[in-house]
Amino acid sequence: MLDIKHATLGNILTVNLTGQLNTLGCGQLGELLDNWLGTGGSNTLIDFAGVTYINSTGLRLLWRHHSLVSGKAGLVVLSSVHYTIFQVFDISGLAHLFQFANTFDDALVRFQAPPTDSPATPA
Template identity: 75%
Template sequence: MLDIKHATLGDILTVNLTGQLNMQGCTDLGKVLDEWLATGGSNTLIDFASVTYINSAGLKLLWRHSSLANAKAGRVVLASVHGNVFQVFDISGLARLFLFANSFEDALILFRPPSEPVAPKSE
């Protein structure tokens, strides 16, 4: 079973998952992600801190969402993906296609625009 809590933070959909991201969980998560894209959203932060399992259906869903978000100039960041769950991304070769952050807070930083250089003061 997968528990999904989501909210918007500015122009970012934040999703906190708890449990297993399997076929049943993909159906529910897919609805949340598709609705976000359909309403014009494109930036998504998904927190995996409490995810204990992911299968190929979960990988496919995330890859699809990431591709659609990127096509809209959005960004998808996966936070707190550790242990066996990260191994699934790594072994499948999909780890190189995603942007990972160690924590939810670190993931939020990745959505900030780069700082503009400060022009030197003229005297």
């Protein structure tokens, strides 16, 4: 079973997952992510702190979402991914697609635009 909690912070959909990201949970999560994209959203932060398992269906859903978000110049960041879950991403060859952050707060920082250098103004 997968418990999904979500909220929007500005232009970022934040999703907190608890449980197993498998065939049963992917339908509900996929619907949430597709609805977000359908409203014009793109930036997505998915917190994996409570995820205990992911299978190929979960990987496929995230890969698909990443592809759609990338087409909209958005960003997908995965936070608090346990080492054993990260290994599944790594072995599948998908780890290089995503940005990973150690904590939810670290992930939020990834969405901030880097400061622009403004030209110096004469005194």
